[in-house]
Amino acid sequence: MREKLAFSQVSFSYGDQPILDRFGLEIQKGELVSLIGPSGIGKSTLFQLAAGLLQPEHGVIRLDGQPATKRLGQVGYMPQRDLLLAWRTVAENAGLPLEIQGFSQRAIRERVEQELPRFGLAEWKDAYPEELSGGMRQRVSFMRALLTGADLLLLDEPFSALDGITRMEMQEWLHSMWQQTGSTMLLITHDIDEAILLADRVVVLLGAPIRQPVELRVAVPRPRSMSSRNDPAFHALREEIWQLLRSSAHAVGERRGG
Numbered sequence: 001m002r003e004k005l006a007f008s009q010v011s012f013s014y015g016d017q018p019i020l021d022r023f024g025l026e027i028q029k030g031e032l033v034s035l036i037g038p039s040g041i042g043k044s045t046l047f048q049l050a051a052g053l054l055q056p057e058h059g060v061i062r063l064d065g066q067p068a069t070k071r072l073g074q075v076g077y078m079p080q081r082d083l084l085l086a087w088r089t090v091a092e093n094a095g096l097p098l099e100i101q102g103f104s105q106r107a108i109r110e111r112v113e114q115e116l117p118r119f120g121l122a123e124w125k126d127a128y129p130e131e132l133s134g135g136m137r138q139r140v141s142f143m144r145a146l147l148t149g150a151d152l153l154l155l156d157e158p159f160s161a162l163d164g165i166t167r168m169e170m171q172e173w174l175h176s177m178w179q180q181t182g183s184t185m186l187l188i189t190h191d192i193d194e195a196i197l198l199a200d201r202v203v204v205l206l207g208a209p210i211r212q213p214v215e216l217r218v219a220v221p222r223p224r225s226m227s228s229r230n231d232p233a234f235h236a237l238r239e240e241i242w243q244l245l246r247s248s249a250h251a252v253g254e255r256r257g258g
């Protein structure tokens with residue numbers, strides 16, 4: 001496998017609040033990696049750094065093995081809120097990255113119409129965001145991230161706003177998209193089972209600031225389904241992640257004077 005994204009010795013702060021301290025992480029091409037960690041630790045910040053919306057104060061971010069200072073537009077980023085434009089239809093929202101890249105209206109229409117079916121949105125191309133369910137909105141947002149043409153996708157809690165059944169359907173759908181496209185995907189989630197079920201590796205982010213993450217390989221065989229949760233390797237990993245997150249919550253409590 002070849003390296004797709006790497007953080008090497010990266011430090012970043014908001015004012016006097018340090019978020020990352022000489023942080024290191026390497027993601028290989030075609031991997032699907034889950035990131036999990038306590039709320040407010042800096043997961044979204046990490047994505048904004050990878051996407052080029054923020055720059056590190058120290059250290060290097062590499063794309064395809066090369067230091068990359070201009071990352072904007074090279075990475076598909078799906079932020080926590082779907083940020084669909086209310087006055088644009090599904091097709092117009094999804095086609096936005098192509099518009100920014102200067103494609104003709106006709107080329108955009110053709111490409112979007114060709115892609116809509118595999119996102120389950122063919123019949124909704126002229127609908128406005130307010131007419132869509134949460135799952136559909138997520139799919140439009142995901143399609144927009146894919147149409148940037150980037151083969152690295154950062155998905156920040158893509159399913160958090162969805163109900164249980166839709167969430168499970170979307171997890172399966174995301175997994176099939178990952179297999180079809182061969183893209184490298186990073187997924188932030190607060191759900192330990194979701195983190196394990198989808199990923200090749202789970203990266204647990206701990207500490208304030210975050211230093212070296214704990215990286216855990218998921219040894220549960222693919223294809224996975226809901227019954228994979230009964231696999232002993234699944235149980236063991238869930239327990240390990242839970243213990244890590246719990247000990248980190250205690251450490252924070254102690255620092256706060258608990």
Ligand SMILES: Nc1ncnc2c1ncn2[C@@H]1O[C@H](COP(=O)(O)OP(=O)(O)OP(=O)(O)O)[C@@H](O)[C@H]1O
Nearest residue numbers: 014015017019037038039040041042043044045046
């Ligand atoms: N633009 C900003 N300016 C100053 N502080 C910020 C900014 N964005 C985030 N922070 C702070 O940095 C810390 C990390 O935020 P971030 O959103 O990256 O965490 P997170 O792990 O993604 O949180 P959550 O799990 O709740 O989404 C938080 O304490 C947050 O309040």
